[in-house]
Amino acid sequence: MPTNVPSGDGSLRFDLMIDGALRGVVRQAIGHVITHGLPGTHHFYLTFRTGQDGVEIPNALRAAHPDEMTIVLQNQFWDLRADEEAFEVTLSFNRIHHRLRVPFAALTSFADPSVQFGLQFQAETARPEDGADLPADGESDPAAAAGEQPAETPDAPAADDAAPA
C-alpha cells in the first residue's frame, strides 16, 4: 500500500491516494531496475527535496542543493536498493562515490525521457496527524491531483550522471 496516505481519519483524500499510488509507481520502476537492470535506453531522472526527513546525502551536496536536487540513474550508478520507504544508490560526484538514501515521499518528480514518461508530485506530502489543515469534509482537490498526472513532456532537469555538484 502507498505509504503517504493518512488512514487514521475519516476523510477521503483522493489527491493523497493518487500521490501515494504514483510514488508507488516510482518504487515499482526502481524495483524493476534492481531486478532486471535498465532495459534499452531507459534512464531515470529523480528530483527530491534535499531537506526532507529521511534524506541521507553528503553535507556538501546538501549545501550545494539546499532545496532540490536531481540525480540520474543511467550508466554510472551502483548498488541500487529499495525498501517500502526509500531507495538507496551509490553515485559518483567529482569521482568520489557517495551513498544516497532518498525516501519516495521526498520525490518531487520522476522522468524517463527515453519514453517521454514523467510524474510530478505534490510539493508537500502532507500526513495530517490532526486533520487541522484538511478541508472541512475532507474533499479532494482535483487541481492538486491533476498536478500529479503523467506528463507527456517531462521537465527534465539539466543534470548528468557524474557531476551534479
Next chain:
Amino acid sequence: MPTNVPSGDGSLRFDLMIDGALRGVVRQAIGHVITHGLPGTHHFYLTFRTGQDGVEIPNALRAAHPDEMTIVLQNQFWDLRADEEAFEVTLSFNRIHHRLRVPFAALTSFADPSVQFGLQFQAETARPEDGADLPADGESDPAAAAGEQPAETPDAPAADDAAPA
C-alpha cells in the same frame, strides 16, 4: 503492490504500472469506506466488464448487461468487503438482494461525483504471459497512460442505487 503489472519480463511498462496503481486507489477508497463508511456526500460509481474472469453476478444481470455494468455505492449497499483482488457487496435489484464480486482488474471506470473525481482504466488490462504483444523494447505508451489520468469531469453513468437491472 498492484496486481496487474507483469513482473516476469524485462520490459518497463509504465502504462501498466500506472493502471495498476490507480486500480489500487479504488481498492484503497473501498477499504476506506469499509473502515469509515462513506463520509459526507461521497458516493462511488463503479463500472466493470460483466464478462471478465472473476466477476460474480447473477445471471439475469449479466444477461441484461452483457458488456459493462455500473453500480453505485451510496445509500443502499450492504456488507462491503475487499481483498487484494476484488471487492464484494450486496445490492438490491428490484428489491431482491444479490451478492456481487468484482475484481479490480475488471473495472473500466471509477467516479466520486461529490468531489468531481474520476478514473478511467484501460479497456483491457493485459497481463502478457509471453510478451508477444509487447513493443520490442518494452516502451510504455504515454497516450495510453494519459487515458488513465484522473478526470476532473467524470463521465458519470446513468444509474442509481436500486435498479440498474
